[in-house]
Amino acid sequence: MLTTRNPQQHQQKLREEFLNAKREKKLRNRDAAAAIGISEGEAMAACVGFEAIRLLPRFVELFEEVPLLGAVMALTRNDSVVHEKDGAYQKMSHNGEVGLALGEVIDLRIFYKQWRFACAVIEEITRGPETSLQKSLQFYDLHGEAVHKVFLREHSDHAAFDALVARWRDPEQLPGMTAEPLPPATIDTADAEIDVEGFRSAWQSMTDTHQFFGLLRDFGVSRPQALRLAPPQFVRQVDNSATRKILEQAAASALPIMVFVGNRGMIQIHSGAVSNVKIMGPWLNVLAPGFNLHLREDMIASSWVVSKPTSDGEVTSLELFDHDGNTIAMLFGVRKPGQPELPAWRAAVMSLPLKSNEISEEAQA
Structure with a gap:
């Protein structure tokens, strides 16, 4: 044990x-x-x-x-x-060691194997x-x-x-646990060893956003590496102020969004409006009724606007990564399967400023 x-x-x-x-x-x-x-x-x-x-x-x-x-x-x-x-937690189910909570408010993807x-x-x-x-x-x-x-x-x-x-309650109420050391940061496979053309073709052939996880596995790429190697028309690296800008814009326009935050054992999702966006030192906060978000802006190493083809049209996300390439959070426009993406969401993320060095490269072009 x-x-x-x-x-x-x-x-x-x-x-x-x-x-x-x-x-x-x-x-x-x-x-x-x-x-x-x-x-x-x-x-x-x-x-x-x-x-x-x-x-x-x-x-x-x-x-x-x-x-x-x-x-x-x-x-x-x-x-x-x-x-x-x-x-309230509602509509809870599981298939083996993967679980769901699909309530009107509490929306979870659960990975019990990590617990x-x-x-x-x-x-x-x-x-x-x-x-x-x-x-x-x-x-x-x-x-x-x-x-x-x-x-x-x-x-x-x-x-x-x-x-x-x-x-x-465990009958043995003895204190203590032994925590295993955290694994070292994953080192990406060299780009030259990746079938980039095959990867780009598979990206363009997606019909569901959930196919992206299989794409990463099949081609042996991390998520940040995948964004670097993606078909250029599907990704834009944006300035790390993007999260603040999109939350403020969503709050001002009552644009309903989805905010995904996760770790090894859980993904938790907010779907709906946001309000009361506040900056407190390094923390970017949403202090809305029923939903709070507290994000360390200084830990964002890169921010990407990512589009994925689906049978309902392209689905666009804002994806944030830390310095080790770990996903911090992902933001989407609210949508249900079978529905196209909200035009207002797509317009909002596409208006985000590019990463500053990309702006200068474009200006020189």
Whole structure:
């Protein structure tokens, strides 16, 4: 098993260091864990027996009971962005270790194979002069990184939460987990070794955006490499201010968009309007009713407008990558299968400014 229990004395020391970092430096759990050199999953596992309750690792059955909690807040993040949605989990299903939640508000693609540790967390939080208990379900991968969190609101079904935790409580409430080191950044295959002409032909033959994943696999290319090698008419590298511009434009015009944020074990999707776009230091925020997005603009290494052929016409996305080539987020116009892309969305993304060095190259042409 990948999840193991370390000696209790060591776990107690980790918990004390973690809580001290939270309290003295006023850090969130993820940052407090990083401050003492461990993953957030390891920190929460060290709190088993106190703030955290270890849950049985029967992730599919456990997670598909989340609809019992009523309206909650769903949180999915990666290193660069946090995606939060208020609503109820609905229409949950799975096929093997791949799951779906297709509710009107909470829309998830779930990859249970990556999940390794689950816990219920009950901790005191202070807002202004008031202190209250915050209840959540938290799920971590084999590296101790958060896959997904479910936070109860005041109006959630707290009795259902208590019953779910009692039902899925691990009889062995021993603290600790061993997190595997993060894998090194993937090194792309040399462009000269890629069948670029075959790849470009296959791109132009797509009839569904989901075929793109198979395209990457079949030709052995990473997503950023695929955009570099794509048929030129289907990609435009744009300035890294593009996300800010498109969110502000969508908010001003009530343009409905889709925002995808994911990690190894989860993709969470917002579909609808956005509003209240705010800049706070390096953070680009959407603070809309029922949907919050917090994105570190300084972590965007490249931004691309990407078009993919489908049977419904071309579908256009704005795709963001970090310095290691990991996907930060993807934005689309709201659409359903069988429907063409919103003309207003396509016009908006096509109006985004090109990356500055491309502008200068075009000016010299």
